[in-house]
Amino acid sequence: MRAHLAITLAFLPVLVLSGCGQAPGGSVSYEAVNDAAPGENRERYDGHPVSPVHQVAAEPVSTFAVDVDTGAYANVRRMLLGGRTVPAEAVRTEEMINYFRYDYPLPDDPFVPFSVTTDLATTPWNPGTRLLRIGLRGYDVARSQRPPxxxxxxxxxxxxxxxxxxxxxxxxxxxxxxxxxxxxxxxxxxxxxxxxxxxxxxxxxxxxxxxxxxxxxxxxxxxxxxxxxxxxxxxxxxxxxxxxxxxxxxxxxxxxxxxxxxxxxxxxxxxxxxxxxxxxxxxxxxxxxxxxxxxxxxxxxxxxxxxxxxxxxxxxxxxxxxxxxxFTIARDVKVQVEFNPALVSQYRLIGYENRGLAEQDFADDRVDAGEIGAGHQVTALYEIVPAGEAGWLAPRRYAANRAPVVPAGDGGEIATVRLRYKLPEETRSRLIEKPVASALLAEASMPRRDMAFAVAVAAFGQKLRGDRRLGDFGYADIARLAGSQNDYWRQEFVQLARLAGHDADPWLR
Known part of the structure; x- marks a missing residue:
């Protein structure tokens, strides 16, 4: 293992999640205090509340701009390896997930700059929900082929x-x-x-x-x-x-x-x-x-x-x-997911709190969004409640406030994933649509291999953020879910998960 992964028991810190004050507009302005003497640490972060739960009957559409940044993961790693406090506001879960590469196929259409993958798994921390993963992968460009x-x-x-x-x-x-x-x-x-x-x-x-x-x-x-x-x-x-x-x-x-x-x-x-x-x-x-x-x-x-x-x-x-x-291959990339109320009653997007867009922004080419570079990958995870399962939100008391009964004939798809993007030289966006078949609900099992690792990283980010919907799913569970890895960067993640939970879980000692 490389030098900066040589973590000894004497070095292991206590992980403390700090609070923060609510700023106007729902964002959180934060100045880190960490372990330095008063006034010494002036690190500045913008935090946002953990993404809320939505009722499909009332809000069937979720829209966000993609994020390919990775800064939050490396910064959190720096804090953990240095024995420092990790402020919840420093953690952007989507950047933790997107730090790693996953087994998404290369695009097979030369006129479409990325492939779109969807899959579904049961949720390790909640047997009543499922995890929908959306993965994008941009086409690769050899160094000799990129523009000057x-x-x-x-x-x-x-x-x-x-x-x-x-x-x-x-x-x-x-x-x-x-x-x-x-x-x-x-x-x-x-x-x-x-x-x-x-x-x-x-x-x-x-x-x-x-x-x-x-x-x-x-x-x-x-x-x-x-x-x-x-x-x-x-x-x-x-x-x-x-x-x-x-x-x-x-x-x-x-x-x-x-x-x-x-x-x-x-x-x-x-x-x-x-x-x-x-x-x-x-x-x-x-x-x-x-x-x-x-x-x-x-x-x-x-x-x-x-x-x-x-x-x-x-x-x-x-x-x-x-x-x-x-090298940018697609500009202003936006994702929109429309859920089918016949099969999904509630959902929440994990991460992307500062990337949310209004539904009408999706088709508005004047609205700025994220860029995808050659070879970039983007992963998004939704935790969803299948219709008929008990969700996070209790049923409404009054009939007029309850979701209408949806005909069974609408049950062929659990959702439709839409993407809008502009090619670098164009000003008008293009649209991709991909339905998510309902058969995935019946076939869903515990996440394995690549999906398991992505879910483990998502849980790690949310655990650092203090996400209460993870219940008692802890750092030991995250390390187990990530499993044995051959890739250096993935091995390092497992070490970080064990490090973060050492004082909280005897399994990691």
Missing amino acids: ANLVFMVDVSGSMQDADKLPLVKQALSMLADALRPDDSISIVTYAGFVETLVEGSHDPAEIKAALDGLAASGSTAGGPALERAYDTARAHFIPGGINRIVMATDGDFNVGLSDRESLEEMVRRNREDGVTLTTLGFGQGNYNDAMMEAVADLGNGNHAYIDSAMEARKVLDEELSSTL
Whole structure:
């Protein structure tokens, strides 16, 4: 096992879930306190309440934007391996699930950028419900076949970046990315502390790029807003029509000069994304990490957000998954599920709390949504109550408030899954529809193999979030459900589940 998986019993922490205050509009503003002395830890997260239960008779349609970010998983891993508290608000369950790859088939239609898979299983923590999994897989693009890239490395060199897990790791990570580039790729480097400086502009020489990175040092305040403006100007100056045009922001997110409030930064990103320049954010460090800002601007910038906690994670994101990180194959991807009240009475979506859309937003091409890169996968899990089973919500007392009896002839499908997406060069969305056959209800069994692992990760995220609907399903159950794994990253997950529950469950000691 690799070095950062060498977990000893003496190291195992107590996992504490912290509370938070409710902010206007249903979101939760949170400032982490963790284990540091008062005032030392200023990590910032945006939390949302766990997704509610819905009655199919009243709300048959669920709509959300896809999410391919993975930052929450790596950040939670950092906290657990460091013996720190994991705030519930730092956990985005869909990012935990989507950190891993699953056995979804490659798309078989060259004109459709991804495949759609659905399957059903009984719920390990609730015998009265079922789990519906929806899986998307984008087509793969070899590094030699992707379009040329115009990349602007926007690097935070302020004083807050001097720790070993910040600027030194940034330099290592971006050097890996430089090594993976092609001769027709154009690289610029914009740095910022108390002022903004362009160190490299439009270079095709990896040696020049790595030399500039190697000379970086941390000091001063953080002029993030002016730097982002410079980065967009630089990206436009070297724009490659039909190519990849992207800013890669590497920072702890602690902006304090210029446009330092998140709303102003988001407005800047919103204005600039229409020019075809996307934004990837790479988060580093701890103590003052601004996850809320990093995730929000990446989403608005039609990019993705990752947290880099080790050289191995840097290699995974910026080398092994380079095409997924850089090359967008579908834009504004939305998922909509319509449930059949003849067969499903209640449902809840696990995760995606900050990705929900109104039903009418699904067909509105003006509404921004998530992007899918080459080789990306997206997984969503719904916990559903079959008609006739006791659900989370009690029956209504008055007849007029009860769901109408649905004719048995409507029972051929439990749901219809719809997807809307735009090809990168198009402005009008395309539609995919996939019915979910009712036979899956009768055939449902306990999750196995790939499905079991996805369910285990979902339960892990929800357990960290304090989801009461998991009942007494604990970390030991999660580790058992995940099972024995051959993949390194999956093995690491099992170790994390055991670590998180060590003090709560004797089976894990």
